[in-house]
Amino acid sequence: MNAEEKVYHERFMREAISMAELALRTDETPVGCVFVKDGEIIGRGMNATNKTLNGTRHAEFIAIAQILEEHPVTILNETDLYVTVEPCVMCASMLRQYGIKGVYFGCWNERFGGTGGVLNCHSDTSVDKPYPVHGGIFREEAIMLLRKFYVQENDKAPEPKQKKTRELKTEILPMDIHAPKPS
């Protein structure tokens, strides 16, 4: 990636991060995304699993629903995704079935990542066309947002003993990156 490309991709990842920040402020797992066609954002999404009580309402689902309300599905063939955390296995498969052009993400998701973290849904054997992925754009910011959520979560955890012992750790990633809180 040359300097010019870097500036281009970072511009959109910055937008994805602001969606993740919005999620954090509204009590959702801080994962955000934007979909970009020809240099323009055509859809935005953030995790909504808590609001909907639906564990599949990840940022990518929310944004694609918004896009398909206005555009034909074929627009996704010319659209790139920028998402703060690597798409999970479910989203990675969904994106391939819709024929996404490419995926750019911040940090890897070692617990259920679908584009390298656990599976390679973007490139492995499938009836659908593969897509390129590029990870690591503003990786630290994406991780820091998740850590903030992790600590914030603990403030609300039922066992008060545990929350006192938890702090903003630097080397531990939260395990359930997309999962809604038990109600």
Add this chain to the structure above:
Amino acid sequence: MLADTLLSGGLEQLSIVARKGALVPLKTKDEVRAALETFEAYILEVPARWAGAVKDAIHAAIPNLKTADFQHLRRVVQFKYLPVHLQKKYRPPHPSRPRGDNVYQESEDAPAEEDDTARYFLISPVSAIAHRVLIDVLLRNSPFGAAPKPPIVLTISVPALAPCSAEQAAQWTLDYWPISYKNTNPFGPHPNLVARNALEIAPNAGSWLALAEEVGRQLYDLNFGEHVGCVIVDKSRGSHEIIAVAGDCRWRSPCAHSFPRDGTGNVMAHSVQRAIAMVAKKRLRAAGRDSEAASPSDIFCENPMTDLERHFYLQENLSTTGYLCVDMDMYVTHEPCVMCSMAILHSRFRRCVFGRRMPLTGGLTADTALQAKREQTIDGSGLGHGIFWRPTELNWKFLAWEWMDEDSTTMTTTISDTRQV
């Protein structure tokens, strides 16, 4: 309650006839790997009284030998426990002195099982020590040093990983080398657990699959989707509660634009996705929250489309304290695609049964298609993901079965092999 009514006549009223057949548990990805993977190992015949000394000499020569990696293989065994093909090689057992290569020949002589002074020692994986070095080690140690000819070290194939069941251990003992089975399954759910759960759901599974088929047919007839459907059942409180019934809506156009038939359609409206969304909306309703405000987009096709879907959607049969789809079972007409398999996992389902394999697109199976054994034409051997049980990688696991109809001719799929379910 309603499900019970359905069972006692309701299904017939809908002209739904339960499928007759059996549940076949899916193999996990690790089980498939464990069943196939072998390594080469050295074995040696030694007089029983020298077995300990030879073992010590081997461990001195290979100080970093990881015996934990082949704990499932018995280390020192008697002649009578060897598999038949190895007994033939060592017949008659030659316990009193080390065997030179002149006696290495297959013999049909009478077995001497009663002679218990020979031991058969699994030395190590071939990768741990070169054959020449091993022979040198043995020659430097009694009793082989005093023998007129160098010892015979054979190389055999052995299973690389521990067995998943007593049956597998018994089979491997016949095929390879005596196996130790610890009554556990390190690579999947314990066979007893799977059997107990299968017994519990088997009486009604054929009915739920038929109901899934029916709702799929209804939406297919409306031109909304493929002939695919699913049923979510909660059996955790004893009775059968049908929580949601949903068909496929990938071709439905909720907004201005249609979904071209030469594409994949509206992927997020697969039946599994719709059914999970209906459970969530029922939860919101049970919690007194506005389910419409929480899910503003009709693209998801979360609302019921037919009377059949609506009937179960309106039932207030969810406990108010539940979380996602914990304790629920998913019945799908076809093996779910990778996206839907992971949606089932994300939603914390307890069990899943599917009616037909999808060798090119299914996300649950880990092995090659069972149908191949029944000489049916299949175009692919499966993607091998086994998403239902990968506990070291994914944060949830569930039990999964495929359904095998008694009459295999009815197993022909109603949709194209290249479709994602």
